[in-house]
Amino acid sequence: MATMRAARLNVRTNTLEVKEVPRPVPGRGQVLVRVKAAGVCLSDVHLIDGTLRPLYLEGDEVTLGHEVAGVVEELGPEVADTEVGERVALQAGQIDHHGRVLTRGVDYDGGWAEYALADEETLVPLPDDLPFEQAAIIPDAVSTPWAAVTTTGDVGPAEAVAVWGVGGLGAHAVKLLRLVGAAPIIAADPDPQARQRALDFGADAALDSTAPDFLTRIGELTDGHGLAVAFDFAGVPVVREQALQVLGEHGRLVLVGLTDKPLEVKDGTRFSYLKQQILGHYGSEPEHVIQLVQLVRAGRLDFSTSISGTFPLEEAPAAVEQLEKRVGSPVRLVLQP
Structure with a gap:
């Protein structure tokens, strides 16, 4: 069985640990994305300290990370409009078959990992000249x-x-x-x-x-x-x-x-x-992420000064601590698995 590294939060004990987990396999309408960058948000800090709790998480553990960008690695059955190698950002959530709005990295596994699963409809194609660390923070x-x-x-x-x-x-x-x-x-x-x-x-x-x-x-x-x-x-x-x-x-x-x-x-x-x-006000709709990528493509927006620091996946706890303590007054810290 193929494995990967992921930063997993136990919501019962409020502990974050980077460990080896099974590499997910894309199902019908899903793709597997090799994560190139994932933002660290105050929401992640609040999940870790227990002030924010998942509403729909099944089980006690979740891979954090709702700001994610990467490259499509593998296609599941019935994926129609996506190709392996495509550069994408992932919408920060999706609607399940019950009509519930689920948040990536909260209610289901997110992008603080080497790979992330995503429904095809949550993919946002990226221009070639938009760096992954900048693209990752656009959702949210x-x-x-x-x-x-x-x-x-x-x-x-x-x-x-x-x-x-x-x-x-x-x-x-x-x-x-x-x-x-x-x-x-x-x-x-x-x-x-x-x-x-x-x-x-x-x-x-x-x-x-x-x-x-x-x-x-x-x-x-x-x-x-x-x-x-x-x-x-x-x-x-x-x-x-x-x-x-x-x-x-x-x-x-x-x-x-x-x-x-x-x-x-x-x-x-x-x-x-x-x-x-x-x-x-809370969050955004899928069209807002698409609009922002279009504005970047058109040269109206630049997020190069938004990235205050990057960390390897293994240093996820250190990134969380830096954000929580506001060391250097960061805008966004980014993990690079």
Whole structure:
């Protein structure tokens, strides 16, 4: 029986171990992908520490990794439009025969391994000049903020926006807001490295969200009109309180960062009078990943500065620790099996 190396999480004991496992065999409509790159996400950290739990995982173990790119190695029966050797990224999830939305690397085995199984319909062809480590992070690290900006937030040209939390997703939100013509783009983060990154990624201003004059500065930057859209990528109650104070008329607060803490609207009369909205956001749809690859192909987007470091598969625990402790304020760390 053929084997491979994989980083397996035991969700019962919350232990991550790189070990030898059987190499999967593609079934009907599936392909086997040789993994070339797989992103390390805060969701992976939360799975390991137990604050995030799989909904539909069968058994106690799963191979992590929902941001995956590689080369098609083997075709299963009834695969119609894919060839061996094709460069692909994998959508971060799929719908099963029960109609449930399953997440790769959470509810079923992901890409922190030498090989990964994928349904043919979840493959996204890649241009030859897009490096695998950049392609791997498009599902989720880029597609989640892209969906938040274009669909949930529905940001239009010259709309004033602010992004709280300029980590892996928030940094890309800044870049994508620049692409759709938002102005001004204000980044908010207490970390000076994150603020500098925001400026590098296209923000017009980068503010310390803990500064005493923070809200006043947003008022000045928006000429007193307030924000059209505020994006919370931090998932922190104080961020949401700040955002609600500086939303303008018809302003939208888009909640991307996850938290189980309650949200309070302290001035409900003002909120209603200004016809403001609070919008929840999670993940992205398959078309968002396809759009982003097309934009890269057209030369509109470049993610070369998004890769903060690469690790061999055996060092997956070290990559997780670096992200968890924010050593070097990384955007995205990538495993290369």
